[in-house]
Amino acid sequence: MRRWFATAVQRQGAEVCRTIWAVAIQTQAGDYDAVVIGAGFAGLYMVYRLREAGFRVRGLEAGSGVGGTWYWNRYPGARCDSESMYYSYSFLPEFEQEWPLEQRYPTQPVILRYLQTVAGRLDLLKDFTFGSRVDSVRFDDGARRWTVRAGDGLTVTARYVVTATGALSAASRPRFEGAEDFAGQQYSTASWPHEPVPLAGRRVGLIGTGSSGVQVLPELARQAESVTVFQRTAQFVTPARQERLDPRMVELWKANYQEIRRRTKITPGGIPIPSPIRSALEMPAAERTALCEEAWRRGGIWFLDGTFSDAVTSPEVNAIVADFVRSKIGEIIDDPVVAEKLKPRTHAWGTKRVPVGSDYYETYNRPNVSLVDLRADPIERITPAGIRTRSAEHPLDVIVYATGFDALTGSLERLGVIGRDGVRLQDAWAGGPRTYLGLMVPGFPNLFTITGPGSPGVVTNVPVAIEQHVEWIAEFLSYLREHGHDGAEAAPDAADQWTAHVREVADTTLYPTADSWYMGANIPGKPRVFLPYIGGLGVYRRRCDEIAAGGYPGFVLGSSVVAQEAAHGAG
Numbered sequence: 001m002r003r004w005f006a007t008a009v010q011r012q013g014a015e016v017c018r019t020i021w022a023v024a025i026q027t028q029a030g031d032y033d034a035v036v037i038g039a040g041f042a043g044l045y046m047v048y049r050l051r052e053a054g055f056r057v058r059g060l061e062a063g064s065g066v067g068g069t070w071y072w073n074r075y076p077g078a079r080c081d082s083e084s085m086y087y088s089y090s091f092l093p094e095f096e097q098e099w100p101l102e103q104r105y106p107t108q109p110v111i112l113r114y115l116q117t118v119a120g121r122l123d124l125l126k127d128f129t130f131g132s133r134v135d136s137v138r139f140d141d142g143a144r145r146w147t148v149r150a151g152d153g154l155t156v157t158a159r160y161v162v163t164a165t166g167a168l169s170a171a172s173r174p175r176f177e178g179a180e181d182f183a184g185q186q187y188s189t190a191s192w193p194h195e196p197v198p199l200a201g202r203r204v205g206l207i208g209t210g211s212s213g214v215q216v217l218p219e220l221a222r223q224a225e226s227v228t229v230f231q232r233t234a235q236f237v238t239p240a241r242q243e244r245l246d247p248r249m250v251e252l253w254k255a256n257y258q259e260i261r262r263r264t265k266i267t268p269g270g271i272p273i274p275s276p277i278r279s280a281l282e283m284p285a286a287e288r289t290a291l292c293e294e295a296w297r298r299g300g301i302w303f304l305d306g307t308f309s310d311a312v313t314s315p316e317v318n319a320i321v322a323d324f325v326r327s328k329i330g331e332i333i334d335d336p337v338v339a340e341k342l343k344p345r346t347h348a349w350g351t352k353r354v355p356v357g358s359d360y361y362e363t364y365n366r367p368n369v370s371l372v373d374l375r376a377d378p379i380e381r382i383t384p385a386g387i388r389t390r391s392a393e394h395p396l397d398v399i400v401y402a403t404g405f406d407a408l409t410g411s412l413e414r415l416g417v418i419g420r421d422g423v424r425l426q427d428a429w430a431g432g433p434r435t436y437l438g439l440m441v442p443g444f445p446n447l448f449t450i451t452g453p454g455s456p457g458v459v460t461n462v463p464v465a466i467e468q469h470v471e472w473i474a475e476f477l478s479y480l481r482e483h484g485h486d487g488a489e490a491a492p493d494a495a496d497q498w499t500a501h502v503r504e505v506a507d508t509t510l511y512p513t514a515d516s517w518y519m520g521a522n523i524p525g526k527p528r529v530f531l532p533y534i535g536g537l538g539v540y541r542r543r544c545d546e547i548a549a550g551g552y553p554g555f556v557l558g559s560s561v562v563a564q565e566a567a568h569g570a571g
């Protein structure tokens with residue numbers, strides 16, 4: 001809305017526009033059954049489901065349009081690692097037949113266009129206020145309603161709040177001394193300008209080699225005069241093998257969409273590829289290598305999830321996969337010194353999100369690309385002319401930050417949520433998040449989180465998890481309405497048990513051994529807790545369905561019971 005306002009002021013004069021703005025804000029202010037925050041995959045579907053179920057619902061979105069991740073992350077090379085076939089909604093069977101599937105992985109412009117088209121088709125834009133960044137979400141104990149305020153002055157009240165703020169939307173940009181004095185341009189991949197960024201003839205510094213850094217590097221190298229990559233952690237990058245899809249394949253998929261979707265919903269990761277059932281330790285060495293080679297040749301998910309049953313649970317098997325990837329890096333990279341720096345040795349394979357790259361390693365063979373290993377040569381400061389590391393000054397015109405996100409909890413904590421008895425969400429989660437099913441938090445009645453901590457969201461093909469959450473929440477709200485309850489809250493015991501279960505499942509794997517964003521390790525001071533649920537989406541769905549069928553055990557329904565239970569701290 002702000003951007004629209006600025007343009008309108010230029011065209012029509014400030015006075016007229018201020019009046020229009022005030023009227024617009026007043027029109028959208030008011031009391032609703034539910035407020036949904038965010039207009040990505042989750043927020044769009046949540047608003048649609050609630051609206052169709054007869055709830056008065058309002059969506060609020062910080063950006064000036066729909067798309068979420070795909071609205072903000074417009075950097076060159078941005079695309080999805082989930083394959084086109086699976087990275088979409090399943091609830092629009094006619095639309096999925098029409099939507100063209102052209103490349104193996106959908107690029108950012110394609111996904112943004114997809115979500116814009118869905119929003120238009122379902123007439124969702126009228127239900128959202130854009131340019132509204134929520135900074136206060138406060139529960140009124142007496143009225144049992146939430147008051148939601150946004151930075152643009154909009155205030156709404158609602159019985160229910162659903163956060164669809166994204167598990168990977170709160171960007172993290174480390175503070176480097178001197179950054180404000182840099183004479184060139186600085187960009188974050190997570191909030192890339194809408195207009196093309198001129199890179200030709202520029203010397204670019206890229207900080208960060210996670211998924212976004214891996215995607216952007218080859219494009220920067222193609223366009224810029226030079227690129228210097230500042231790498232803190234070498235990654236196990238899997239080749240994407242992006243390609244145009246064979247139209248006959250697409251036709252076959254479309255003919256079988258319903259069955260594929262059905263199977264997808266019960267898979268562990270939201271993609272219906274066969275899970276490996278054999279350990280590497282059961283195979284002769286030659287067979288293991290052949291299997292890894294074949295998975296590497298197919299790329300993407302086939303290497304990520306398609307090798308051995310115990311690749312992220314057995315240290316011995318993990319080492320086999322890690323050695324295989326390091327050997328591939330050695331084969332691809334011309335300069336052995338560069339290859340050595342690129343070989344990951346600080347974490348087990350798969351325990352940090354594995355980037356899926358196109359020409360990532362190959363790009364280091366270009367004469368205009370150089371690599372700085374920050375573990376050996378850390379950044380001391382940013383100067384007006386570039387980046388100074390311990391051993392050298394690197395002159396630059398542009399700095400690109402691909403420095404990740406305060407994952408899962410960041411976007412929730414930035415909402416300024418204050419629950420029952422004036423308790424801040426940050427304080428409730430000071431020792432790590434505590435949720436029931438990743439959907440509700442004790443002490444925060446009628447507040448639902450989509451893909452928050454304790455949810456399988458980020459370890460799946462996310463739209464599949466989002467659809468499950470949205471449908472479950474919509475059915476729960478309808479149930480509460482039908483049974484005359486004015487709300488629900490997670491019981492403390494149920495949340496404790498779920499949170500312990502999330503941790504126990506993680507502890508059966510190697511995931512907690514890595515300094516990853518799954519563990520909150522990329523954010524200074526963040527409690528070190530494994531955040532998502534990795535027991536599998538299919539298992540999680542079954543658990544949620546059983547709970548719904550059983551009348552929602554673990555949730556305290558209705559206001560009087562909430563107060564009583566809360567007073568006794570009971571579950």
Ligand SMILES: Cc1cc2nc3c(=O)[nH]c(=O)nc-3n(C[C@H](O)[C@H](O)[C@H](O)COP(=O)(O)OP(=O)(O)OC[C@H]3O[C@@H](n4cnc5c(N)ncnc54)[C@H](O)[C@@H]3O)c2cc1C
Nearest residue numbers: 038040041042062068069080081082133134165166461462
């Ligand atoms: C670069 C990148 C690549 C990815 N690749 C994949 C992939 O290959 N496969 C996959 O499954 N997932 C991938 N993801 C995860 C991706 O985030 C999800 O697939 C999906 O887009 C999440 O949708 P969402 O609606 O939950 O959240 P988002 O798309 O993040 O949308 C959240 C929205 O909430 C808004 N918001 C946040 N806080 C506020 C506030 N305070 N006030 C108002 N609005 C607010 C944001 O502006 C944003 O528009 C990727 C993420 C990134 C960043």
